[in-house]
Amino acid sequence: MTMNPDLVAPSREPRQGDVSALDTDRNPGHAEAPVPTVVHPGLTGPIKIKAEDVSVFYGQKQALFDVSLDIADKAVTAFIGPSGCGKSTFLRCINRMNDTIPSARVVGKITIDGQDITDRSIDPVLLRARVGMVFQKPNPFPKSIFENVAYGPKIHGLTANKTELADRVEHSLKRAGLWKEVADRLESPGTGLSGGQQQRLVIARAIAVEPEVILMDEPCSALDPIATARIEELIDELREEYCIVIVTHSMAQAARVSQRTAFFHLGQLIEVGPTEDIFQNPRERRTLDYITGRFG
Amino acid sequence: MTDAALPPAVAPARPATAAIQKRLKARYAREKRFRAYGLIAIGIAVLFLAVLLGSIVKQGYSAFYTHAVTAEVYLDPAVIDASNPGGANYDQLIASQQLAELGVADDERGTRSTAMRALFSPDAGFGLRERVIEDPSLIGQTIEFTAPIGDDADLYFKDDISRDTPQAQRRLSDEQLAWLDRMEQSGAVTSGFNSDFFTRGDSTQPELAGVLGAVIGSALMLLVTGLLAIPIGVGAAVYLEEFARKNRITAFIEVNINNLAAVPSIVYGLLGLAVFINWMHLPRASPLVGGLVLALMSLPTIIIATRSALKAVPPSIREAALAMGASRTQSVFHHVLPLAMPGVMTGAILAMAHALGETAPLLLIGMVSFTPGIPEGLTSPSGALPVLVYIWENASERAFHERTAAAILVLLAFMIVMNLVAIVLRRRFERRW
Incomplete structure (x- = not known):
């Protein structure tokens, strides 16, 4: 397993929680060990992200309880579950967005390509360049469409000159299926687009820095069905290149876009497996109750 | 004639509908009353303003x-x-x-x-x-x-x-x-x-007394105030709001800033007298000292306004920037502060306008003394417009009476010009969307 040298950098944002005590008995090369199929069924490809006993506390309140989960590369993994079940909390651990909440404390270990990203030495800024995120509400910057997409490459210094930058912006917008709609108005404000377009703009912004993982936190909950369908198509296309993790309230959406589904309830990971199995043949009673609409 | 056989078009009202209808009248009446109160309030405010301005103009126009x-x-x-x-x-x-x-x-x-x-x-x-x-x-x-x-x-x-x-x-x-x-x-x-009124400094002879010295003194003072108070105030606010840990020390600082905003301005004058003049030996009655005192006075206002403008920036923008891999500093300076800029500018304009009209602290740092010339620099003795109004109002010569009102008009004009410039600047700072 190769360590990405980019990720090992002095941390500017020290983590609140200390995991060293919990990690003493763990083997750093653990990610290479064969995956026990009983715990992590439905893996369709090589493991990209591996979470071990991740718990999250907001002050005194524990929001996530010992979640262990493997996430495959070049596939879509969906997190489902009722509101407040911890699925978004877990998602935000993967790019360490929880660091920005002063009261949040993350315990446990998450590795990407075998590298522990919860480690103090990992710079969250670098991590977030590798792990892109799309939020529930489209949040383009109040700048032009071009500036929105160019922002990531600019701050990370990914392009040498203006032509390269323009090429990258065009490529990202094309990849997000937005190019045709905005090609002639790149200088108009990103906030002037429709909700669905804004969400695709945000996706273009995320892929402009060439991340390895894209996290999506209910990306379609503010969109109409047509815009939703457009985003779902896009997710399906992007799956070939990226490891995508999507949190959704819509079970139909999870069934449509994901290959693997994890069901969370009350801060616990109840069940994870191939999407078909979860929806047609769940092992757990609670999963069945949830997908049949008996609670949630 | 089948129509005649049909029941009346208006069905008998449900009891609930009738009750709502009855209340509706009272609700509309209340709304009307409230609007009337609003109009009366605005009318009274406009009337007072008109009386105030009218009486100043009436007294002052003859000085021109x-x-x-x-x-x-x-x-x-x-x-x-x-x-x-x-x-x-x-x-x-x-x-x-x-x-x-x-x-x-x-x-x-x-x-x-x-x-x-x-x-x-x-x-x-x-x-x-x-x-x-x-x-x-x-x-x-x-x-x-x-x-x-x-x-x-x-x-x-x-x-x-x-x-x-x-x-x-x-x-x-x-x-x-x-x-x-x-x-x-x-x-x-x-x-x-x-023309003497606009081209001369103060004088003991009313016909030779002009406002130029005071206008330049006030302008120099505001320059010092703006250059110090705006960057320091905005910087302090950004640090407190975006970077500082929320703990007892920052809470203590916050309480103190809020209290300082309510400290009477004359106290700042005493502070300026003690620190800038008696201890640092800066020249008395100079625009430099005046500007320093007014800057101290403006800081709390600017800090409070900037902090509330920063608080009003939606957290989704911060999250978007951080999730893109922007550092804290980048997210603040690329996204949060530009969005807060109109609010920051409004606070700065208010603070500067307040500083322009401030008199009490300037009296204490020596500006109440008679300064006939036109200030040549930041350290030469100078007057200030509001102080000039105060001095002239107390003068025994009758002709100073009309000149006091005229000086007030000049002060108001100065303020309007300054605010217009600030509004134009704010427009430029504002994003196009």
């Missing part, structure tokens, strides 16, 4: 024009020594010739010529003297000279001194008034724009 007497002056070689043209008494020369023109003989003690001299501004003699020094060949000739008149005579022409007032209670005697009447009848008296 002044009178002068144009007369033939014989530059008598017997009075003006050609070898020393600066040594002659030009005031007396003008006065005695005016008396002669009116056919009034001076008495032995020169009482009448003294009375005549009092009608002219001291500047009349200086003006004539300068002209002769510039061109000594004029001695012996008769030239036409426009002599500015004194403040009391000016007030008489502005109908501010009435003959109905007993002679003992006014500054001009019946005789002097008669002379002025005759001068006016002869067409020698002209009125014109009072």
